[in-house]
Amino acid sequence: MFRKRKKGKTICTGKITSLMIVPHNSNKIKTLRVSNLHLKLITFIALLIVMSAALVGYLTIILHENDQLKNQQYILSSFFEEQQRAVQDNISEIAEIKDLDIITREKLEEFSLQVQDLTSNYIDKEVKSLTVSRSSVSGVATSFVGKIAELKALLNFLEDTDKKGDELFSALAEKQEELRYYLEHLPTYWPTKGIIESGFGNRFHPVYKKFMDHTGADIGGKKGNPIYAAASGKVVFAGKSGGYGYCVDIDHGNGIITRYAHCMKILVKKGQSVKVGEKIALVGDTGVSTGPHLHFEIRIKDTPIDPTLFIGTEP
Numbered sequence: 001m002f003r004k005r006k007k008g009k010t011i012c013t014g015k016i017t018s019l020m021i022v023p024h025n026s027n028k029i030k031t032l033r034v035s036n037l038h039l040k041l042i043t044f045i046a047l048l049i050v051m052s053a054a055l056v057g058y059l060t061i062i063l064h065e066n067d068q069l070k071n072q073q074y075i076l077s078s079f080f081e082e083q084q085r086a087v088q089d090n091i092s093e094i095a096e097i098k099d100l101d102i103i104t105r106e107k108l109e110e111f112s113l114q115v116q117d118l119t120s121n122y123i124d125k126e127v128k129s130l131t132v133s134r135s136s137v138s139g140v141a142t143s144f145v146g147k148i149a150e151l152k153a154l155l156n157f158l159e160d161t162d163k164k165g166d167e168l169f170s171a172l173a174e175k176q177e178e179l180r181y182y183l184e185h186l187p188t189y190w191p192t193k194g195i196i197e198s199g200f201g202n203r204f205h206p207v208y209k210k211f212m213d214h215t216g217a218d219i220g221g222k223k224g225n226p227i228y229a230a231a232s233g234k235v236v237f238a239g240k241s242g243g244y245g246y247c248v249d250i251d252h253g254n255g256i257i258t259r260y261a262h263c264m265k266i267l268v269k270k271g272q273s274v275k276v277g278e279k280i281a282l283v284g285d286t287g288v289s290t291g292p293h294l295h296f297e298i299r300i301k302d303t304p305i306d307p308t309l310f311i312g313t314e315p
Contacts (some may be wrong), residue, residue, distance in 0.1 A: 061211060065202050068213065075303045083182075083254065185252040187230035187307075189276050190315040191260060192283060192294045194221035200306040206290050215304035216259065216297035223264055223292040225283040229274045230258050230296070230311065238270050244295065245287025248280055259297035262289045 021030040198218040205212045233252035241247040244261035248268060251257050264284025274280060285292045298307045 061202055064213075068201070071303065072305055075300050076305060076309070079255070079300050181232075184232040184276050185254070185256070187252060187256060187258050187298055187310050189228060189230045190311055191230045191258075191296050192219055192221050192225055192227045193315070194219045194225070194283075194294070196220075196308070196313060197293060200304070200308070207288050213304075216261075216295050217307045219294045219296055221283040221293060223282075223284055225292075226279045227260050227263065227281040227283060227294055229276055229278045229280050230298075231256075232276045233258075233274060235268050235270055235272045235274060235280075238266050238268055238272075240286075243288035245289065246281070246284065247287075250274060250280075255301040257299045257302075259295070259299070261295035261297070262287050262293060264292075 016033050016035055021032070023029070196217050197220040198214060200217055201214060202211055203214045204210070205214075227248075229250055231250070231252045233250040233256075235248060236251045236257070237247065237249035239247070241261070244259070246263040246266055247259060247261045248263065248266055249257055249259050260281055262284055263281040263286065265282040266280070267282070268274060268280045283292050283294050296307050296311075298305045298310055
């Protein structure tokens with residue numbers, strides 16, 4: 001009499017483990033005998049393979065992130081060096097203009113005093129010594145003509161200096177405006193009310209269920225919350241863009257572009273100029289999204305950069 005055995009039943013006796021394979025048809029039962037030592041070795045090797053695969057996967061992600069960070073660091077270093085040189089040049093020029101302005105004002109004060117001295121000296125010494133004699137009149141006239149010539153020379157100098165002062169003031173105002181423009185076009189303004197729920201870098205995508213590069217920062221918020229321009233610039237895209245849903249791209253110059261994705265509603269048009277802090281859209285969940293939030297990107301020369309390097313980690 002034969003006992004029925006389930007398909008694939010394992011019998012462990014002492015040092016040997018038997019795996020019995022029972023077919024559904026009338027074929028012969030197959031028995032696979034493996035020593036416990038071999039079974040442990042196979043299990044260990046299998047675990048080692050799984051762990052090695054996991055380690056390789058982890059190292060691949062780390063190396064990818066490292067390459068991404070190196071590229072980001074190179075782009076940022078080049079960008080900041082270039083911008084720092086431009087700012088330093090402006091600061092140096094402003095300092096020079098201010099120094100020249102101070103010198104000019106000092107010269108103006110100095111020559112104003114000289115004019116006062118000349119006029120008062122003439123009145124005190126020359127006019128008071130006038131007599132009715134022809135010789136006296138002639139001497140005074142000669143002296144007067146000389147003083148007039150000197151006064152005219154001083155007046156011409158003062159007029160030139162005054163014009164120069166206006167030019168210096170104009171140059172200083174121009175440089176200040178350039179710096180103001182530069183700062184207004186750097187994306188440092190927090191784009192919406194909320195906190196960062198998912199940061200920049202490699203992450204497990206909540207929808208696609210796999211590790212992917214996250215090219216921006218997700219700022220949580222209520223549906224309909226206002227979205228603001230992080231800096232002044234020109235709208236270069238306003239519409240639907242695949243997984244981004246309704247999206248706005250703003251060009252700020254110097255190779256900087258900001259992106260505002262998953263919007264519920266867009267309030268600007270392509271080609272429109274916007275000011276820093278201006279309302280451009282409303283928070284939504286369009287495109288590939290698990291809920292209302294703003295996906296905010298900063299790109300420098302088309303390379304995604306961690307937005308927190310510009311806007312910080314909180315408002």
